[in-house]
Amino acid sequence: MVKNQEMQNVTNEMSLSSRFTAKVLQEFGSSSGELQITDYQRSLIQGYFIGIDRALNTAEEERVRKNANNKDHTYDNTVPYTWANVNLPELSRDVVHYARLGLDMMQPNHISPIPYLNKKNQLYDITLMIGYAGIQYVAENYALVKPKAVTIELVHSTDTFTPIMKSRTNPVESYEFVITNPFNRGDIVGGFGYIEYDDASRNKLVIMPMSAILKRKPQYASANFWGGTKTEWKNGKKQEVEVDGWLEEMCRKTLIREVYSSKHIPLDPRKVDASYQYMKQQEERLQETANEMRQEINVTANRIPLEEAELESLEALQAASQKPKEDLTELFEAPEEVPAEKTTPQPSDGPQF
Template identity: 65%
Template structure:
C-alpha cells in the first residue's frame, strides 16, 4: 500500500494526515466542533503512527497465538486491523489527549494498547499514560509546581536516613549514601523528594517493598517483574525463570506515586474538559479487571504492546500477551 495518495492539482496527503482529518470529523460528530492548533494536529499524526504500529504487532501475535492453540478452542478470529477499531471512542480520546499535550512519539508519555471488546466485537484502543506523561500532567495542572524532584531506589547496603517534618524540624529532608556502588544488594524500597520554592513545603515520600508490591499489576508479566514465564520450544510450552526488569519496574512505580495527585495538589482553576475526559478514561481502563504492564524508556529495546481480551459485561479477562520489537508499518486508507 502506498504511503501517500494524490489527486489532480493537490498536494500529496499522507496517511497520518488523513487519520487526523478522520479523527477530527469523528470527534465533531460525537462532541461538536472543536479548535485544535497546528501543533496538536502534529501530535495526532504521531498518534496514528504509534497506534498503527501497535495494531500491526497485535495482529502478528494474534496469528501466532492462534497457531499455537492445538485445538483452536480459544482462537481469536477478529483481525486486529483498523477496520475493526472503535474509531468513535478513539477519536474522542486522541483529541483530548493531544489537547492535553501528551506526545505519543516521546518515550513514556502515552502508549497505545488494543484490546477486544466482546460486547461490540471491536477493538478499543487504550491510551495508557506512562510515568513521564504523569509527570507532565502533574506539573501542568499543579497548584504549586515543584522546582525539583528526586526519585531513588534504596538497597540493603545503602545508608538512608529520613528527616520528617516536626516541631523541631520545619523542612523535610533526608540523608542518602550509596555505600557499595557495584554490589548494592537487594532492593528494600525507595523514596521520592519534592522540592518547592518554599522549603517548608518540601515533601519526602517513602515506599517500602510492601508498598511497591501492592501497586504491582494483577497480570504482572515476568518479562518485566521477573518470575516464571512460558516459552514455546519445539511446539511445546516450557516454564522459564527470568529476572525481568524488576528494578526498573520498582522505580517506575515510585515515580508514578510521587507524581500522583496525592502528593502534587491540582489547581481547581486549571481543570478543563480534556483533563476530565482523561481521568474518566483512566478510571475505566485501570479497573481491577483490566490492568496493563507498560515498559519504560530504560528498557525501550524490549518495547512491548499488550493485547488484552475483555468481556465488558462480565469483566472476564483473557491475557495479557506481550509483543516485542514493534516495527513501523504503513497504515490504512481513511
C-alpha cells in the same frame, strides 16, 4: 532506490495521518459540538495515528504467528488488527482529550496504544496508556505550584537512607542518602521521592517501603516484567521456568507514579479542565477492565519495557513498523455515500475511515 522508497513510505504515512486527524475531529465534533484545537494539538493527533498504526501492524504479525502455532484452531483470533476493526468513535474521544493534555505519542514513555479485542462488538478498543513520563508531564502542568526538581531513588539493603522530617525545629523536610556499595547494593527495600520547590518550606519527602510498592503490583503481573516463574511450551509440553524480569525498573516506575500523584503534588483547581477529568475517568474505567485486557494482550517482551506494566503494556506492541498498512488508503478514501446494502457493516468491518 531504497532511499526513495523510504521517503515514499514517510510521505504516505503523513498523508494518511492527516486524513486520520480530520476523521477524528469529525467523529469528536459530531458528539461534542464545535471543536477548537491548536496547530500543535493537531500535530499531536497525527502522531497518534502513526503510533497506533505501528502498534496494529505489530499486533497483526503476532496474531498471525499465534494462530499458525495453535494446535486447536478453534482458539484462533479471527479478527485482523486493521483500522476497519478499530472502535473509531471511542478512539476519537480519547485521542482528542489526550492531545489537549499535551501527551505526545512520539515521545518515549508519554503515552502508548494497547489494542485489545472487545468481545461484545468484535472491534478492537485502543487503550491509550499513559507512561511515567506522561504522568510527570501532566502532574507538572496541572500543579498548584510547579516543582523545580523531583528526585526519585530506590533504596537497597546496603544503602543508608535517613529521612529528615519537618518539625518544630526543622522547617525544611529533607533526607540523607548514601550508596555504600554501588556494585552490590543488595535487595530493594523501598524507595523515596523528594519534591523540591523554590520555597524550600514546601519541599516534600515521599517514602515507599517495598511492601507498599508490591501492593501496587498487578494481580496477574507478568514474570517477564516483575520476575518469578512463567509457563513455556517446549517440545509440546508445558514447563515452569524462572525468569529474572526487570524488577528494579518496575519498582522505579511504580514509585514515579506514586510521587507524581495529586496526593503529593496538589492540583490547581483552576487548571482542571474537561480533558483532565476525562483522563481520570478513563483511568478508573481501565482498572475495571484490566483483567480482561491482560487476557487479550500477549505478554512476550523479553527486554526492558518502555512502559509501566500495570496493564501489561508490551514493548512488542510499541515497536515501529515503518510501512503504513496498505488497506488504509482505501478506508480513508471511502465515498461519503455508500449503497444501502453496505450502510450497516458487520461487526468485523468496524468503522470506515
